[in-house]
Each structure stands twice: as structure tokens, then as C-alpha cells.
Amino acid sequence: MDTIRKYQDYVCTSFVAAIEPVVVERARGATVVDAGGREYIDCFAGIAVTNAGHCHPKVAAAAKAQIDKLIHAASYVYYVPPVADLAEQLAQVTPGALKKTFFGNSGAEGIETALRMAKAYTGRSEFIALTHSFHGRTVGTLSVTGNMQRKKRGGPYLPGVAFAPAPYVYRNPFGTDDPEVVAERCAEMVEWAIKYQTSGNVAAFIAEPVLGEGGIIVPPASYFRRVKEVLDRYGILFIVDEVQSGFGRTGKLFAIEHYGVEPDIMVMAKGIADGFPLSACTARAEIADAFQPGEHLSTFGGNPVSCAAALANLEVMLEEDLPGQAAAKGAQVLAQLREMAHEHELIGEVRGLGLMIGVELVTDRKTKQPAAKQAASIRAYAREHGVLIGVGGQEGNVLRLQPPLTITEGELERALDVIGKGLEMARSVSS
Structure with a gap:
């Protein structure tokens, strides 16, 4: 054809x-x-x-109505109502104390923002990530991706990233089929990575609550609680990548809600606007406010049409x-x-x-x-x-x-x- x-x-x-x-x-x-x-x-x-x-009729109608009013206005130069409204809604529906949002266009852009934000807030420069993980296709996001098939011929990648084993019960290196043993051992390996693969300058741990590209790997129930205990001991932030697992996909609005822990930074994209390009990096207020003038921006981030679609999409999520x-x-x-x-x-x-x-x-x-x-x-x-x-x-x-x-x-x-x-x-x- x-x-x-x-x-x-x-x-x-x-x-x-x-x-x-x-x-x-x-x-x-x-x-x-x-x-x-x-x-x-x-x-x-x-x-x-x-x-x-x-x-979806409601999402499409919201986008069409916004197109007739405003398509682009540089949302970080001017005040744009749909951007403000969506940020307010995300603060209300995301878990814990997450409050302020930076809007981008893709999941990778959202993850890049989260990494930069964690560095700005903590003054540290290293990260812990998981094997089998996938966080995007930019140099920064591939640097924290633990999937060789996605990284081929793209290096060298950024230094300062250590990897711990993914809590992949079906294929784990510990010789057990017990999910809770895997959770315990994998959480211990996060601490091992901090101690023996870094200089002690770790800003954040980043993980998908369900590893999508890695093969829909579902961590055991206690895994993130155990990891959060390790992170808190070292003053390390928790970045949760909800790009693929967010917006109802796993049976809760956000997948991390299955695990009973609160992230410090959350990244969303994919399902956020039912097909319109948009990403959101939402953090605790003091973390988001760590950026200084000139340190970050996105020309198309917070597009009014995408934000209007996302607002309608969120209404649909809750109403239906x-x-x-x-x-x-x-x-x-x-x-x-x-x-x-x-x-x-x-x-x-x-x-x-x-x-x-x-x-x-x-x-x-x-x-x-x-x-x-x-x-x-x-x-x-x-x-x-x-x-x-x-x-x-x-x-x-x-x-x-x-x-x-x-x-x-x-x-x-x-x-x-x-x-x-x-x-x-x-x-x-x-x-």
C-alpha cells in the first residue's frame, strides 16, 4: 500500500x-x-x-474545545489555565505528599526531569537502578536502564549509576521460588549496591512498580517497603516510574499504591492523556522547588490541548x-x-x-x-x-x-x- x-x-x-x-x-x-x-x-x-x-468521546471533546481556544502558549513563560488545573488535580490524586508538577512531552523527558530534580535537591550525583528496567531512550534515561537489549551501541553512558537485581521471582539469582525471600534478598542488594558500587553520594533510587519492558515483572508484596527502609537509612530519595503502570493500568490509579509506600518523586506519561503527548514529573514541594532559574524548561511541555485531554481523561478514570x-x-x-x-x-x-x-x-x-x-x-x-x-x-x-x-x-x-x-x-x- x-x-x-x-x-x-x-x-x-x-x-x-x-x-x-x-x-x-x-x-x-x-x-x-x-x-x-x-x-x-x-x-x-x-x-x-x-x-x-x-x-474516548469525553477526552476528544475536551481536546477539540481547547484547540478552538488556545493550542500553544509556552506554559513556563505564561500562566495557562489547563496547566494549573491539571497540576492541582494530580496533587490531589497522587499518593502521599506529592504536590508540584513539571510537564513534559514524553516519559523519557519526565524521567530526565526526575533525575535532575533529585540532584538539585540532594546535592548528590549518583543513582541506584534495577536490572531488567527500562526508563527511556535518551542518554540519561538509558544510563539508569538495566536492559542490555535497549542499550546496545548507545554507550558510553553516564557514570554514577549502580544496579541491583530486579525482584524477578521467576528468574532470580538466589535459587529460591519464595517471593518473600526474593524480596528480602533483592532489598539487601540495594543496600549492597549503595555500599560497594557507589561513592556514597546517592541522590535517588529509581524503579518501575511493575517492570514493563522487562517482561511485566511484578515485585513481591513486601519489596518496596523493604527497599524504602534502606533508602530512609541513607537519606536517599525514591523515584517511582509510573510511565507505563499508571492511570488505572494495574487495578489502582497508580501501581505503587499496591505496595503501601510513598515515593518522593513520581513520573507519569503514556496513559495520562489517553493518547495525547504529555508527561508529568510530580514531587514533594520542597524537592520541586530545588530548581533554580535557568536550570530546566520545556518549550512544548504543558501543552494546553494535552492538558485539557488529561483533565478529561482523569474524570473518565474516576467516573467510570x-x-x-x-x-x-x-x-x-x-x-x-x-x-x-x-x-x-x-x-x-x-x-x-x-x-x-x-x-x-x-x-x-x-x-x-x-x-x-x-x-x-x-x-x-x-x-x-x-x-x-x-x-x-x-x-x-x-x-x-x-x-x-x-x-x-x-x-x-x-x-x-x-x-x-x-x-x-x-x-x-x-x-
């Missing part, structure tokens, strides 16, 4: 193995329609972006109880996938919170050899049969199900039926 040819000739895409051969014409709810009129059940939501569904919907639908999907695991040896582990779900595929359950080829084949099979899913994980062997939270039970049933048939087909795929 003409669009595909233009992509091949004019769009830089060499950084992806292959673009899904779907020319997207329009979308609504959890349905994507291609240029030929074929419909797909979207179980990836633009990588966990359209949490309230594609083109999308976090509650994600919790209920996710529990059902997880139960069905775990039933499938009894029939399909290819499934090593099913894990997730809400509608942030990963299915890790292995060729052998004893050795846990990653089944990357099979994962790719199932993704292709699902697409060919009208279902869009993702694939992730360090080894590319985790099926990712992250649909719009408004997806219907019927759509989920059809999607799971296709995935089940894809698992059956993948038995014949050689490693």
Missing part, C-alpha cells in the same frame, strides 16, 4: 525488527480498523497509552472506575491464562496486576530456556486472526497483554481464544 511504501522510503524505522503490517485508519474503544476496513481487538493500547479507550474495571477484568484474564498453562507446556509463568499482564514462554520449564521465536510467532498468529498483542522481556519471550481498560468481556474472551490457538500452533515452531 502507499502508506507502507512511504514508510519504507521516508520514515526511519531501522530500529525496529519489523513493523506490524497494519495500516491503522481509525480506532474506537478497544477496536482498531485498518485501511481496508478490517477490525482488530487491540490488546496493546499503543503500548499501554489509550487506557480510557481509543478516541477504570482502575476497578482493570482489577476485575485482569483477575479473570489471569485466571484463564493460568488455566491455559495446564494445557500448554510453552507457558513458563503468567503474571500481572490488573490489565498489565505478561505470559513468559519457555521451551523447557525445567531449564526455563526462553522461547522468543514462539512468542513472535504467536504475536503474528494473533494479528492474522484479528488480535493485536505485544512481545517484550529481556529475551523477547513474554507475551504482553495491556489493552484499553474499557475493553469488554466479550472482546477479552475472543482475544484469549485466539491466543490459546496461537499457543497450540506454536508447539510446532522450532527453537
Whole structure:
């Protein structure tokens, strides 16, 4: 098709193995329609972006109304009402004492802000991050990313970053299947990293409450509480990366709420405005106020249209109880996938919170050899049969199900039926 040819000739895409051969014409709810009129059940939501569904009427109406009034006004040069209103709303819905927000355009920009803010407040320059993590594709965010597959040929990266093992129960270095033992050991390793990999000048620890690109890794229940105890002993800030897990995705408005700890800085993007480009870095007031004139800015940050969409999106989240919907639908999907695991040896582990779900595929359950080829084949099979899913994980062997939270039970049933048939087909795929 003409669009595909233009992509091949004019769009830089060499950084992806292959673009899904779907020319997207329009979308609504959890349905994507291609240029030929074929419909797909979207179980990836633009990588966990359209949490309230594609083109939610309330979000679209708010953006259209704002476009007729003001599109751009340099929100850090002038006072812009939607920016002020959204910052106020975020202060009310985010956990703990988080209060002041810097708005950017992408998750990476939000993380860069958080790192800079932590340095400005503490006067320190080092960071602790996790293996398997992903925080963006700038030099700064890749420096705190613990996923080799995302960092290849991009170094050297910034110094002053130490890594502790991710609380990845299925693949942990401690020889145990006990989640609480893994939580304890991994928290101890955060302190080990502070003591033996840094100069004692650590500004912050950064982590995703559910590691998305790493393969939908869900930390054990006590992990962040144990880590926070370590951080408090050393006066280290906690930056939580909610770029992918925020806005109802895991069954609560923010995933860190599952763990009962309060971050010092929170970064949001993706689901914040249901598809409009926007990020938010929200911190305690005294931390946000540590910036001095000239130290930070964003020309397009706090775009009025994106902020208006985000305000409407937040209203939808609360009015339609999308976090509650994600919790209920996710529990059902997880139960069905775990039933499938009894029939399909290819499934090593099913894990997730809400509608942030990963299915890790292995060729052998004893050795846990990653089944990357099979994962790719199932993704292709699902697409060919009208279902869009993702694939992730360090080894590319985790099926990712992250649909719009408004997806219907019927759509989920059809999607799971296709995935089940894809698992059956993948038995014949050689490693």
C-alpha cells in the first residue's frame, strides 16, 4: 500500500525488527480498523497509552474545545489555565505528599526531569537502578536502564549509576521460588549496591512498580517497603516510574499504591492523556522547588490541548472506575491464562496486576530456556486472526497483554481464544 511504501522510503524505522503490517485508519474503544476496513481487538493500547479507550468521546471533546481556544502558549513563560488545573488535580490524586508538577512531552523527558530534580535537591550525583528496567531512550534515561537489549551501541553512558537485581521471582539469582525471600534478598542488594558500587553520594533510587519492558515483572508484596527502609537509612530519595503502570493500568490509579509506600518523586506519561503527548514529573514541594532559574524548561511541555485531554481523561478514570474495571477484568484474564498453562507446556509463568499482564514462554520449564521465536510467532498468529498483542522481556519471550481498560468481556474472551490457538500452533515452531 502507499502508506507502507512511504514508510519504507521516508520514515526511519531501522530500529525496529519489523513493523506490524497494519495500516491503522481509525480506532474506537478497544477496536482498531485498518485501511481496508478490517477490525482488530487491540490488546496493546499503543503500548499501554489509550487506557480510557481509543478516541474516548469525553477526552476528544475536551481536546477539540481547547484547540478552538488556545493550542500553544509556552506554559513556563505564561500562566495557562489547563496547566494549573491539571497540576492541582494530580496533587490531589497522587499518593502521599506529592504536590508540584513539571510537564513534559514524553516519559523519557519526565524521567530526565526526575533525575535532575533529585540532584538539585540532594546535592548528590549518583543513582541506584534495577536490572531488567527500562526508563527511556535518551542518554540519561538509558544510563539508569538495566536492559542490555535497549542499550546496545548507545554507550558510553553516564557514570554514577549502580544496579541491583530486579525482584524477578521467576528468574532470580538466589535459587529460591519464595517471593518473600526474593524480596528480602533483592532489598539487601540495594543496600549492597549503595555500599560497594557507589561513592556514597546517592541522590535517588529509581524503579518501575511493575517492570514493563522487562517482561511485566511484578515485585513481591513486601519489596518496596523493604527497599524504602534502606533508602530512609541513607537519606536517599525514591523515584517511582509510573510511565507505563499508571492511570488505572494495574487495578489502582497508580501501581505503587499496591505496595503501601510513598515515593518522593513520581513520573507519569503514556496513559495520562489517553493518547495525547504529555508527561508529568510530580514531587514533594520542597524537592520541586530545588530548581533554580535557568536550570530546566520545556518549550512544548504543558501543552494546553494535552492538558485539557488529561483533565478529561482523569474524570473518565474516576467516573467510570477504570482502575476497578482493570482489577476485575485482569483477575479473570489471569485466571484463564493460568488455566491455559495446564494445557500448554510453552507457558513458563503468567503474571500481572490488573490489565498489565505478561505470559513468559519457555521451551523447557525445567531449564526455563526462553522461547522468543514462539512468542513472535504467536504475536503474528494473533494479528492474522484479528488480535493485536505485544512481545517484550529481556529475551523477547513474554507475551504482553495491556489493552484499553474499557475493553469488554466479550472482546477479552475472543482475544484469549485466539491466543490459546496461537499457543497450540506454536508447539510446532522450532527453537
